[in-house]
Amino acid sequence: MKQFFIIFFHFIFLNLSSQETYVNNATAYYNGKGEFENLLNNNISVNEIILNPDFTYEMWMRPHVGCLTWRSFKGTWKKKGDELLFTDKYDVQESDSREIYRNKNIDKYILAFKTDQKIVMKDLKVKINYEYDFDSKIKFDDSIDFVTDKNGNIEISFSKIPNQTKLASLRFETNYDDRKIYGYLTENETVNKKISELPNIITIIIREKPLKETVIRTVSAIKKNDELQIISVYKTSGSLPDYNKELKLEKSYKLKNPDIAD
Numbered sequence: 001m002k003q004f005f006i007i008f009f010h011f012i013f014l015n016l017s018s019q020e021t022y023v024n025n026a027t028a029y030y031n032g033k034g035e036f037e038n039l040l041n042n043n044i045s046v047n048e049i050i051l052n053p054d055f056t057y058e059m060w061m062r063p064h065v066g067c068l069t070w071r072s073f074k075g076t077w078k079k080k081g082d083e084l085l086f087t088d089k090y091d092v093q094e095s096d097s098r099e100i101y102r103n104k105n106i107d108k109y110i111l112a113f114k115t116d117q118k119i120v121m122k123d124l125k126v127k128i129n130y131e132y133d134f135d136s137k138i139k140f141d142d143s144i145d146f147v148t149d150k151n152g153n154i155e156i157s158f159s160k161i162p163n164q165t166k167l168a169s170l171r172f173e174t175n176y177d178d179r180k181i182y183g184y185l186t187e188n189e190t191v192n193k194k195i196s197e198l199p200n201i202i203t204i205i206i207r208e209k210p211l212k213e214t215v216i217r218t219v220s221a222i223k224k225n226d227e228l229q230i231i232s233v234y235k236t237s238g239s240l241p242d243y244n245k246e247l248k249l250e251k252s253y254k255l256k257n258p259d260i261a262d
Contacts, residue, residue, distance in 0.1 A: 020051040022228040022253035027063075044069075045248040049228060051077060057086055059247070073247060075217075083231070086219040092242050094210040096181040101199040111154040111172070111185070112203045120152040121176070121206065128156070129171040131184065133194035136166040143173070168194040176206055213238040217247060226255040 025047045048060040059073040075088030104110075111128075113121040126146045132138040140162065146154045158164045169186035184191040185202050217235040221228050229252045235242075 018053040021256040022049045022051075023047060023256050024250040024253045026250055045250050046073070047250075049253055051084075059086075059249075061248075071245075082222055084221045084223060084228075086221070088217050089214055090217075090244065091212055091214055092238070092240050092244070093212045094207060094240055095183070096179065096210055097183050097204055097206050099183075099185060100203040100205070101187055102201045103199045104201050106200065107158045109154075109156045109158075109170070109198075109200045109202065111156070111170075112201075113148050113152045113154075113174075113206065114203070115206045115208050117208055120150075122148055122150050122152050124148040124152065124174055124176070126154060127173040128154070129173075130161060130167060131169040131171055131186075131191055132163065132166045133168045134192045136163070138163050138166055166194065167198060168192050169198060170202075172204065177208065181206060211240060213240050215242060215244075219247070219249065228253040228255070 024045075027045050027047070044061055044063045046059045046061050048058075048062065050058040050060070052058075055076055055078060057075060057077045061071045061073075063069045073088055075086060077084055077086045079085075111126075113124055113126070115121065124147065126148065127143040128146055129143045130140045132140065146156075148154055161167060168188065169184045169191045171182065171184050171191075173180065173182040175181070183204075185204070186198060188195045215235055215238070217233070219233050220231040222231060223229075230249045233247055233249060
């Protein structure tokens, strides 16, 4: 039994020691005044790459501003000639809805709900929130419950909306086919910044089966002495927009505790 434990712990030690960690903290621990700007602008790069002996890997982005901002990327790696190839996959999905906007000379909003199969969504329960221009300092956190009529419409009179002239967008939320669907109704780029008037005739088209695509991302690198040098980052592209933040890497990473790895 004693011999068994010696062999077991020796095996664990060998596996742990064969794990390699490469680091480059060039941007992770940036302490300047623009650290939050760097984070918002995706200027923070991966600062740690862990190669596991089972051919899986972890890439960690750990900005020092707080653990809530940390991100990890996990996948598999393999050796191909002099190169190491890191591969991960993630899904991108079409949005649950799309909108059509137009104006009509009436003092109310008409929200028309239907599916992309042209099914009128009557008796649909919908929650509406009023989103105001940020500079107006108006807060209206309560949602209002509506039910669509036989034509799939909701009508909201301008006079029923507090401070309607400061309205920047409408937020809607509903359930359809066991899915919670929500979105913001506006033609402005920012939901709480009023640049132009919200059109008052809006058709909300719910996609019954949103398209989904798998993106495959590959990082190519080479190991040179105690350094991991990044050659390239490539990912497949499809027909759907990919709003995921880009995987940003430094040019090279140094092996942590090289004596242990040897």
